[in-house]
Structure formats: structure tokens, C-alpha cells
Amino acid sequence: MKYKILCSDLDGTLLSSKNDVSDSTISEISRIKRKLKVVLVSARMPKAMTYLQERLGIVNEPMVCYNGALVMEGTNRVFSTTIDLCLIEEIYLMTKELDIKIGFYHGEEWNTSENTDFIQKEIQYTRTSPIFMPTSDNLKDWKERRLGAHKLMLMGKKKALDLIIGQIKKELGSKLILYRSNDILIEVAPQHTSKLLGIQNLLKDDETLDDIIAFGDNFNDIEMLQGVGYGVAVGNARDEVKAISDYITLNNTEDGVAHFIRKYLSI
Structure with a gap:
């Protein structure tokens, strides 16, 4: 070959x-x-x-x-290419009621709100460390810096993610790409990537x-x-x-x- x-x-x-x-x-x-x-x-x-x-x-x-x-x-x-902040804010409003946490990624930056067991495993597996801050503060900070997300990670219980993936596909599916990594994780990517x-x-x-x-x-x-x-x-x-x-x-x-x-x- x-x-x-x-x-x-x-x-x-x-x-x-x-x-x-x-x-x-x-x-x-x-x-x-x-x-x-x-x-x-x-x-x-x-x-x-x-x-x-x-x-x-x-x-x-x-x-x-x-x-x-x-x-x-x-x-x-x-x-x-990144996910626009306006789309991120829409996703946040959808996830808020379902107790789904979001991991925000841009370049070398990884932000999330809680230090869960999954986050600890990610730290171990990827040899990286996130910045912990409330999601509302993260959105405010990114708005000031005019940042979008190279990737979002949605983390929650299977039932909640089953609901949210259908909702996001219905309302924002033409603007985003979704990968169901497993029962408790959904990766969200920019369109045309x-x-x-x-x-x-x-x-x-x-x-x-x-x-x-x-x-x-x-x-x-x-x-x-x-x-x-x-x-x-x-x-x-x-x-x-x-x-x-x-x-x-x-x-x-x-x-x-x-x-x-x-x-x-x-x-």
C-alpha cells in the first residue's frame, strides 16, 4: 500500500x-x-x-x-469555525429545565460549571483541566470576549438527553451537528464540520x-x-x-x- x-x-x-x-x-x-x-x-x-x-x-x-x-x-x-453565542444561549435555555450540564470548548479553553465524576474522568483521560464557573457567568464572559464554541458537551441523565436531542434537532438541527457519544453525553458541533x-x-x-x-x-x-x-x-x-x-x-x-x-x- x-x-x-x-x-x-x-x-x-x-x-x-x-x-x-x-x-x-x-x-x-x-x-x-x-x-x-x-x-x-x-x-x-x-x-x-x-x-x-x-x-x-x-x-x-x-x-x-x-x-x-x-x-x-x-x-x-x-x-x-464555531457555534454562535446566540445558538449556545438557546441550547442553555433548553437544558436548564432538564438539569443538563454543559461543557464549553474554545481553542485551548474548557469551561464547565460542576466538578462531577464525568469531569474527573475527562481530566484523567485527556490530561487537561477545565475552568469551573457558573454557566450564566461563562456566557457573559464569552459575550464580552465575542467567543463561540468549537464544541459543546451536554451531560446528564439518559432520559433528559433523549428529550433534549430531539428538541435541539427539531429547533436548531439545520444549524448544528449532534453526536450521541453514549447515553449520558451529547457532543454539539458547528454546522458544516x-x-x-x-x-x-x-x-x-x-x-x-x-x-x-x-x-x-x-x-x-x-x-x-x-x-x-x-x-x-x-x-x-x-x-x-x-x-x-x-x-x-x-x-x-x-x-x-x-x-x-x-x-x-x-x-
């Missing part, structure tokens, strides 16, 4: 644990990185990805953050999507895996992701990406 770029999702794909890559993955990436550009593609914020770039020895490579809403090359923002579009913003004149091999596991990886030259699902991927992939490798906990690189990418 001859490709110019390798793109990989992180959580559930490249990461063999909740917050790190294995020695095997580091070794295989080290073997190919001189001939193959390695780009991390994630829903994470930048500083939750840069420590992994350092571990893999690819700090000079670009990365696609927030499901494509922010694309970075070093400290340079290649592409950035995706991992595939994020990758397209990085392509040079002599590069096309056909030059890319990509790895993923979840719904937000489907468009990327379908749109590139070769899409690989890890063994633990959702059935819908496996169904559209060109190949299914081992589980992430079995170093599925490293296994595929070792077996098929002879550089």
Missing part, C-alpha cells in the same frame, strides 16, 4: 488505554513517519492531543481537533483524499473512512463503521492500528 498521509482517530482507535498509546504503536509510527505524514484526528481539544503527538514523535505534524471545527499546524489555526472536511483543509497541492489511509471506530469517523483512499475500522468499532470500512483490524486494546501498519504498510 502506498499512501502519503495516515490519519487516525484517538479514543477507541489509536489509544490502547483511555489516555495513552502503547509502545508498539509508538514503534510502528516511528518506523513510517519519515515517509508518511501522520495526522491525529479527534473530537478532543488541542492540548488533549499534543501530549500524544509528543509521545509519537510527530509534534511537527498538523492535527484536526473538535471533529474538524479547529485545524492546527503548530500554533497556527489553519481552519476554525466533520473530520473529513478538517482533513481536506490540510491537503497540499500535490495531495488528494485518495492519498490517505484512515483509522476509526465511531459514528463521527464514518465520513472520514468513506471519503479517503482506504478506511480501516478497529475490531471494537461500531457495526455501522465496520460495514463501510475497507478493512477491519484488531481491537484498539490489541494495538489494532499498529498491527495493520506492521502487516500492510511496508515503508
Whole structure:
């Protein structure tokens, strides 16, 4: 297989644990990185990805953050789009009555109102720390600074999120993209963003999507895996992701990406 770029999702794909890559993955990436550009593609914020770039020895490579809403090359923002504050305020009013908490993300900034068990896990898994402030204060602060959100995270009980996702889709669905991460989490992204579009913003004149091999596991990886030259699902991927992939490798906990690189990418 001859490709110019390798793109990989992180959580559930490249990461063999909740917050790190294995020695095997580091070794295989080290073997190919001189001939193959390695780009991390994630829903994470930048500083939750840069420590992994350092571990893999690819700090000079670009990365696609927030499901494509922010694309970075070093400290340079290649592409950035956010959810307007007026939409965020509408979502806040919808969630307020259902006791749903919101995580606000912009660039390297993560704000939330309460230090819950989920937040503690996020701190541990992503090696980042939020700023704690009441949501009303957060909105006031962002209004003064004219900020929008690269991502919102809605956190609550399953029944409440079942209700809110339908309401947001009905009232604001044409202006936002929603990903149901699990029963207690909904990620909200700006309109016209995706991992595939994020990758397209990085392509040079002599590069096309056909030059890319990509790895993923979840719904937000489907468009990327379908749109590139070769899409690989890890063994633990959702059935819908496996169904559209060109190949299914081992589980992430079995170093599925490293296994595929070792077996098929002879550089």
C-alpha cells in the first residue's frame, strides 16, 4: 500500500488505554513517519492531543481537533469555525429545565460549571483541566470576549438527553451537528464540520483524499473512512463503521492500528 498521509482517530482507535498509546504503536509510527505524514484526528481539544503527538514523535505534524471545527499546524489555526453565542444561549435555555450540564470548548479553553465524576474522568483521560464557573457567568464572559464554541458537551441523565436531542434537532438541527457519544453525553458541533472536511483543509497541492489511509471506530469517523483512499475500522468499532470500512483490524486494546501498519504498510 502506498499512501502519503495516515490519519487516525484517538479514543477507541489509536489509544490502547483511555489516555495513552502503547509502545508498539509508538514503534510502528516511528518506523513510517519519515515517509508518511501522520495526522491525529479527534473530537478532543488541542492540548488533549499534543501530549500524544509528543509521545509519537510527530509534534511537527498538523492535527484536526473538535471533529474538524479547529485545524492546527503548530500554533497556527489553519481552519476554525464555531457555534454562535446566540445558538449556545438557546441550547442553555433548553437544558436548564432538564438539569443538563454543559461543557464549553474554545481553542485551548474548557469551561464547565460542576466538578462531577464525568469531569474527573475527562481530566484523567485527556490530561487537561477545565475552568469551573457558573454557566450564566461563562456566557457573559464569552459575550464580552465575542467567543463561540468549537464544541459543546451536554451531560446528564439518559432520559433528559433523549428529550433534549430531539428538541435541539427539531429547533436548531439545520444549524448544528449532534453526536450521541453514549447515553449520558451529547457532543454539539458547528454546522458544516466533520473530520473529513478538517482533513481536506490540510491537503497540499500535490495531495488528494485518495492519498490517505484512515483509522476509526465511531459514528463521527464514518465520513472520514468513506471519503479517503482506504478506511480501516478497529475490531471494537461500531457495526455501522465496520460495514463501510475497507478493512477491519484488531481491537484498539490489541494495538489494532499498529498491527495493520506492521502487516500492510511496508515503508
